[in-house]
Amino acid sequence: MNTHNRMYEALAEGLEARHIDVSGVVTALKKQHIETPSWGYGDSGTRFKVFAAPGAARNLYEKINDAAFIHRLTGVASSIALHIPWDKTDDWDGLSAYAGERGLRIGAINPNLFQSDVYKFGSLCHTDDAIRLQAVEHCLECVEIMRKTGSRDLSLWLADGTNYAGQDSFRGRKRLLEESLSEIVAAMPDDRRLLIEYKFFEPAFYHTDLADWGMAATLARKLGPKAKVLVDTGHHASGTNIEHIVAFLLDEGLLGGFHFNNRKYADDDLIVGTSNPFELFLIYNELVSAELEADPKVSGCAQNVAYMIDQSHNVEPKLEAMLQSVLNCQSAYAKALIVDRAALSQRQSEHDVLGAYRVLTDAFETDVRPLLAQARVEMGLPPDPMAAYMDSPYPAQVAAERGVAQGGGGGYPGA
Numbered sequence: 001m002n003t004h005n006r007m008y009e010a011l012a013e014g015l016e017a018r019h020i021d022v023s024g025v026v027t028a029l030k031k032q033h034i035e036t037p038s039w040g041y042g043d044s045g046t047r048f049k050v051f052a053a054p055g056a057a058r059n060l061y062e063k064i065n066d067a068a069f070i071h072r073l074t075g076v077a078s079s080i081a082l083h084i085p086w087d088k089t090d091d092w093d094g095l096s097a098y099a100g101e102r103g104l105r106i107g108a109i110n111p112n113l114f115q116s117d118v119y120k121f122g123s124l125c126h127t128d129d130a131i132r133l134q135a136v137e138h139c140l141e142c143v144e145i146m147r148k149t150g151s152r153d154l155s156l157w158l159a160d161g162t163n164y165a166g167q168d169s170f171r172g173r174k175r176l177l178e179e180s181l182s183e184i185v186a187a188m189p190d191d192r193r194l195l196i197e198y199k200f201f202e203p204a205f206y207h208t209d210l211a212d213w214g215m216a217a218t219l220a221r222k223l224g225p226k227a228k229v230l231v232d233t234g235h236h237a238s239g240t241n242i243e244h245i246v247a248f249l250l251d252e253g254l255l256g257g258f259h260f261n262n263r264k265y266a267d268d269d270l271i272v273g274t275s276n277p278f279e280l281f282l283i284y285n286e287l288v289s290a291e292l293e294a295d296p297k298v299s300g301c302a303q304n305v306a307y308m309i310d311q312s313h314n315v316e317p318k319l320e321a322m323l324q325s326v327l328n329c330q331s332a333y334a335k336a337l338i339v340d341r342a343a344l345s346q347r348q349s350e351h352d353v354l355g356a357y358r359v360l361t362d363a364f365e366t367d368v369r370p371l372l373a374q375a376r377v378e379m380g381l382p383p384d385p386m387a388a389y390m391d392s393p394y395p396a397q398v399a400a401e402r403g404v405a406q407g408g409g410g411g412y413p414g415a
């Protein structure tokens, strides 16, 4: 028996004593899915400076190669989200085939409603009919791209908002938004989804038109079953209880997906689970618990959640950062899977406040690496993807091939 086997056997024995179905946990780990974003592989920066990274992907095909590399190491990152027009091509069939040959499929399509000059005062909420129409048409173009690439989700984040009190009418803009979104949803086939992503600040700082989960949920309800809410973990005020929002949306059958990242101060887009691993575990805990729920509205909703990363790695090596992100999601999910749920409800019904808390921390403090290694070995993958990354020639190869981009700017031209 090798070291990995010994560690796995020892952990399995301990977990079985805690009434955990260990082979069921390993099966669930093999089915986990995390989507990586095309924009996480290219150069990016803060509004102050873009530091060009050696080997950063320069085009869509290189982004797909990089996403395929992360998938080869982890086995759970089989799709890549695209951002339009950043990732636009005139050969969608060729692109889907290129991805398919590398074991990848095209995931969510993200429209871009924040980088055209005409959107200065809004896009889907703009009071000028022609500009609103341009924004709707861009989303319809994205729906068409979904058809061509076989993508299920249109993942829409709206940058619209105002900077000063009185600048525009909240209710007027809300009605325009409802109108625009209904047109988009009407154009989507029944098996496609609109994911509505909320954010309470930035680039507008007085109000944003989709500020929080309640607004997104209200609109999703009005728009019908194709529309769901997307929770970006970086889009909440400090101290917000995100796992509670997740549970609430799951219970309403309204949670559609995640944009995972780590925030400390603003929309930091740092590596998910780095400074807040307990929060990430608690989010996954709600998802696992909903998956087990008898009510099919709740379990069905949990089973269809799209797990996506939305991050920009500005100073850390891009591939290593993306790999670390996937590993952190795997670890949080594994810990959520080993929560003793019977014990948890028992403690809750007894109002055993700290006993219930300790059921969670028993799982959270468990070293789940042997479980993950077991799942990976059963999938024919390296048991330690980070060690495999360190041994792989790929990062050095792409750095040599692609070099370092020249002249990365920032948001202050000419500075």
Ligand code: RM4
Pocket: 110, 157, 197, 199, 232, 259, 267, 310
């Ligand atoms: C936004 C939001 C969107 C992402 C853009 C780049 O803050 O998170 O999902 O597409 O950033």
Ligand code: MN
Pocket: 157, 197, 232, 259, 310
């Ligand atoms: Mn996002």
Ligand code: MN
Pocket: 232, 234, 235, 267, 310
């Ligand atoms: Mn964001």
